[in-house]
Amino acid sequence: MKRFSLVVLVLSLASAFVFFLGGAMLELGPTAIDLRAPVAAHLAESGVTHPVTAVLLNYRGYDTLLEIAVLLLALLAILAVVGRAPASPTRAAHPVLQALARLAVPLMVVVAVYLLWAGAFRPGGAFQAGAVLAAAAVLLHLVGLLPGWSRPRLGLRIGLAAGFALFLAVAAGLLTQGSLLQYPPAAAGVLILLIESGLTVSLALILAGLFLFLSCEAEA
Amino acid sequence: MSTGFIFALTGAILFAAGVAGVVLIGHLLRRILAFNLMGSGAFLVLVGLAQRQDVVDPVPQAMVLTGIVVAVAATALALALVRKLHTLTGQLELPDDVDA
């Protein structure tokens, strides 16, 4: 009975909330500030031609820096939680699956590289490319071609941190000639591509690690 | 009602459903799913409300990209904790807090 009344209370609160929020949304007037104009106006000196990429890596690049920190932190926390898990032997899947995976993965790598490069002028960029590469790694693991990861060794640790380190270095380096992350318009495009490439590698490793470091525990 | 508004309203419903789920549901994996629902609801509101006059605004889209990555990080950590709890206790629900 107590549980039932709790459910009824929460659901009625939720419905009332949605009702009021919906009503409040409908009675909104136009906004005072429209950011599309300044985004478009400065697009030429931002180093990329796609407005979303410009916002993500230039105008609000500091958010992206902290967001990479969050991802790396999540991986760290997972390592701290999982602890000293032994490396599990890989379970090989059906040979046809393995052959399919072997065919798919090089294609995925090509798609990832394209996504990275296309991010400058179309939807795409480091996150999308890193996610595709990570998916390729998880696919290889699921068919038994890539073993799960236990404690990361030095090489893997460097790879995981390299993208973030590069981003930090560029951000700090830019302090010498302006404020944090203030790209000089001439070099902006190159710097952004450099940062994105480093990020792609690290993101692929971090995202793959989010899965692969966990997978040891199950088979232990 | 423009498309943006429909997205925003849907987002509000998803958000409320997600929060209700996290609060009411006991099974940990379903709670994580409810949290993701809540996050997706907030993202929908962010993009939908800003584009309610049928204009395309890149700033909230970039903010949602950041938000998705943060949600993925949080979900991964939650899953790792649930995995560890299951390994240690065999349960997939939070034990009652033994007050001492």
Next chain:
Amino acid sequence: MLEPLFDPLVWLILLPLTWAMLAFVLGPGRGAWLAIAGLATQCWLAFVLAQTVGAGGVANHVVGGWGAPLGIDLAVDGLSAAMLLLTQAVALPLAIYARSYFKSDDPAGTWFWPLMGFLIAGLNALFVSADLFNLYVTLELVGLAAVGLVAAGGGAQQVAAALRYLFATLVGSGAYLLGVALIYGAYGTVSISTLLPLVTNDTPLLVWIAGGLMVSGLMLKTALFPFHFWLPPAHGGAPAPVSALLSALVVKASFYLILRLWLGPLQTVLPAFAWLLAMLGAAAIFWGSWQAIRAVKLKRLIAYSTVAQLGYLFLIFPLLAGHGALEAGVMQIFAHGLAKAGMFAAAGVLIKATGQDTVAGLAGAVERLPVTMFAFGLAGMTLMGLPPSSGFLAKWLIIEAALAQGYWIIAVVVLAGGLMAAVYVLRVLRQAFLLTPASATLTPVPRMLEWSAFVLAAASVLLGLRGVELMQLLGAMA
């Protein structure tokens, strides 16, 4: 203004991010000295920044050169400078403490240093940010780092506590994010400085809902009654240096945000809830103190004490209209931060040395561990509000502000809370003064542990003698 390369504001964020990353690359269990060196530098930077702000008013950094509302602004006024000072001042002794606390094969200490680095970086980034969405990212950075620290290397109880904490903190940030989404929808910007002139007296209902969502989410993260359920298991179950960091700093970060919104963009909306927050604060004081009085385990007692002491912070909201309430709140943040860190550090030493984690197991602690019990006593002095500690100064300022505006009920609550704090602190001290039972064993603990706990606790008392400088710094609020 300082040349951008040597801007302490920026380096307070970049430096911890750098040493956290390097500590990770160095490997499991490494990074202690890097962290201590980094934190020492950060202490100095925070001090320099506080001096600049105290003299000049506000320090700014326009990230990317774009300027709000297109870009993200970082701004430090008196309040932010004070929070930055507290963060570095508490983190440095705790880092020295943690270096001796974690034995080399302790699973909880394996990735402590990079996790702590990200936590401090997130806190610093939070205190300087002037952009609502950026604040969301920093909130997540702090929250996930805190959860990772709580769960690290723990057994079932610790992992369950961490999961409870994680769900609470994620719902909190989710509510905050929805609030930010609504504000962006209403005004088209998330920059605090741009929003200030836009939010006038006739705010639409949507902004009221946004304000309610953001404050509720932040209340959940600050563990204000009745959203405190996650705090006692998490702070009570984590290793001592982690509990200290969480109680002293992490819960204050979300409170700082509520203050920032209250005094800034949502100033037309939030003050309507002042008395609701004050009542919840009073409930927190009474309920938390009662549970602390009843607690069996030492660290649970201290965790419940945190719930109670956080209630004092919420009592100041009805008083913010008048003079002196903000100073009182910040003094309470400092007093509690230093004292609670010292108390958890002392508890860690006691538990390690006696091998027992209950209050009853402390019998004879005074003769066996005098420095640690003295530290515990000093910290307890601050929590009780005895002169000349900073806790006394904080409570005095709250009572003064309350009586000046005629709200004597708040003064009564503060005094009652002090009495209840005395009950649970003296309960521990009485147990410690008993004779050592014959069967008790004592494991030797490194001297550094006892002395770092002592430094924190002594600082909380000595701050009461130098409170004037802190008040002057706060006078430089924009």
